[in-house]
Amino acid sequence: MKTLQDQYIERLETIKDAIQESDELVAYLDAEEEEDYLKMQDKFERYINELYEDVAAADPLELFDLEERLIDPAFEGLFFPRLLGYAVLRGDLNDNYKYVRPQEHFKQILMAMINSPYFDMIKMRVGQAIQIGFALSSDIWITNLLEEIENKNVKQFLNAQKIDRYHVLNNRRSGYLRFQKQFQTTNFQSTDFPGNIGEMTSGFGLLRKFLEYRIKSNSDHSSYHEELLKLLENESLHGKNHDHILSLVINFIPFEGKNHDRLSKVLNKLRKEDDHFNERYFELLHKHLTSDLPYSPECDTRVYNLLDHANKDDMETYYSAVSVLAAKGFIHEDAREAVKQLYTLYDGLSTINGCLRHAMLSQFVHVLRNLSPEEYADYFELNKTFIAYMDIFDFQQFNQSLKEESIIYVKKLLKKYTDKRGRDYQDIKKFVIPTFQDLGFMKEKEVMELFKTRRKKKSA
Known part of the structure; x- marks a missing residue:
């Protein structure tokens, strides 16, 4: 993973400051209405996406650092659904449509989302991503993840995302491919270069x-x-x-x-x-x-x-x-x-x-x-x-x-x-x-x- 360059950090900080100073955030915090949160999404997510696309095109090894910065609570939960989708699809799969190795980045994004005060708002947009991510993960990995979560409502929601039909290879494959199509025009691929x-x-x-x-x-x-x-x-x-x-x-x-x-x-x-x-x-x-x-x-x-x-x-x-x-x-x-x-x-x-x-x-x-x-x-x-x-x-x-x-x-x-x-x-x-x-x-x-x-x- 490469550290995000200063030019990108400056743009990111500008977006974050604009969110914190926005009338849309004030309106949402006053009334906590979904309509106000959606207005904030509509206004600011496109700027985040523009920055993301620029990094992905020119400096893709910096995407992991960018994503870790985007889970900062000051971004008010914006862009979480996309980050989760990218993390799910980025993992390497075997012929059985299971992750070759545990996806800790998926876990990192998911845990940050769970701990966000906007979780109840965000969860309506991430069900499919979690379902596919769980389907591609091992039962042991999912169990260990759930044991780290204390909130009963959150744990109940995540348990509901374990879909029985995805235990069958053909269903798991078709579910993955359907989900993948939603991101087929999006550049989110990154990697680490091995040293040993x-x-x-x-x-x-x-x-x-x-x-x-x-x-x-x-x-x-x-x-x-x-x-x-x-x-x-x-x-x-x-x-x-x-x-x-x-x-x-x-x-x-x-x-x-x-x-x-x-x-x-x-x-x-x-x-x-x-x-x-x-x-x-x-x-x-x-x-x-x-x-x-x-x-x-x-x-x-x-x-x-x-x-x-x-x-x-x-x-x-x-x-x-x-x-x-x-x-x-x-x-x-x-x-x-x-x-x-x-x-x-x-x-x-x-x-x-x-x-x-x-x-x-x-x-x-x-x-x-x-x-x-x-x-x-x-x-x-x-x-x-x-x-x-x-x-x-x-x-x-x-x-x-x-x-x-x-x-x-x-x-x-x-x-x-x-x-x-x-x-x-x-x-x-x-x-x-x-x-x-x-x-x-x-x-x-x-x-x-x-x-x-x-x-x-x-x-x-």
């Missing part, structure tokens, strides 16, 4: 979750560059978790200058000294390529530029080939030849060739999904390239994936060009019918079905 192997083991899931969120959301990573490099340079942390973080960093997080050199040194030392590193790396790369992480040829260029090219290992062989692909584009003959030569070096079912196929497929899918209907002539030309790579790979799943994406694009064309007598429609039909059959995408009857008009049944 014990912390790495217990905190790896949260760290991975944090990095993957930042990568997928195209966030700025500069505020924790130093923490990442110190972690990766710490040889006492070596192991599968270290490999995983390294594979994410070298593919998706850019470094420059001396920091780039530090990262390169870590990677090349492992390549040189660990005979099994290449094998583990390509297994991780394959997972990344088949996930929803934003792979692009830029990732390949980034890794290639980190390599010591004097080491002629599998990484050098792979990235030398895909760097040609990244530089010249998959249509260029040199790129096709580089891919072909690489592919013939390894068994078709090897992990490296699996990475190569998925990398190529990712690029094809990106192009197809961004091709407008008006550019259908480009699609016709692209099919020549598809055929070339299908011949190189000779892999059914690759062909099937291309087929699915091609059908999606053709359906997009037919949705736009509905005039069957029009030139566009006829050009598309004349191309698709024979081509889909030649590629083995569809049989004649199946491809003809794409062009049949579905008549609406007449109502009786």
Whole structure:
């Protein structure tokens, strides 16, 4: 956890002073009416949220400190429901949809809320968060928490949030996912960077979750560059978790200058000294390529530029080939030849060739999904390239994936060009019918079905 910077503390203190001096707070304290409290919420929570979003975007490691400051009683219970939701969702889960480790931050926020004079007002907005937090926690953890609470009414309320149906995995999963959707556009992820192997083991899931969120959301990573490099340079942390973080960093997080050199040194030392590193790396790369992480040829260029090219290992062989692909584009003959030569070096079912196929497929899918209907002539030309790579790979799943994406694009064309007598429609039909059959995408009857008009049944 990083300490909140002075610039943020000053903004926070300004908000706190404004709350304490507000007419809305005076009105609520005089009458203790819910309407007055809601007015205070409406006026001030948006300023807290603006500050929170700024910290989350630029300095996410400071979020824990910010949240601890926001439970100060001087904020009059504002923002508690969001803080509780963030704490519930931030925890790392296992396959059984249970927390990997006890969520002390969730407990800290919950206990502060319970002890707030506004608890009766706030509890109407936090029931679902507590229910999900309890569902993801162990029975022992909940029991120990409840034993710390003396107020019978509060304890009764919390006991009621233990929902029996969440004892069933499927119900617990669906409940979590429903709750998660409420925060899907909110950036609240943070983490601690481990300093020893014990912390790495217990905190790896949260760290991975944090990095993957930042990568997928195209966030700025500069505020924790130093923490990442110190972690990766710490040889006492070596192991599968270290490999995983390294594979994410070298593919998706850019470094420059001396920091780039530090990262390169870590990677090349492992390549040189660990005979099994290449094998583990390509297994991780394959997972990344088949996930929803934003792979692009830029990732390949980034890794290639980190390599010591004097080491002629599998990484050098792979990235030398895909760097040609990244530089010249998959249509260029040199790129096709580089891919072909690489592919013939390894068994078709090897992990490296699996990475190569998925990398190529990712690029094809990106192009197809961004091709407008008006550019259908480009699609016709692209099919020549598809055929070339299908011949190189000779892999059914690759062909099937291309087929699915091609059908999606053709359906997009037919949705736009509905005039069957029009030139566009006829050009598309004349191309698709024979081509889909030649590629083995569809049989004649199946491809003809794409062009049949579905008549609406007449109502009786």
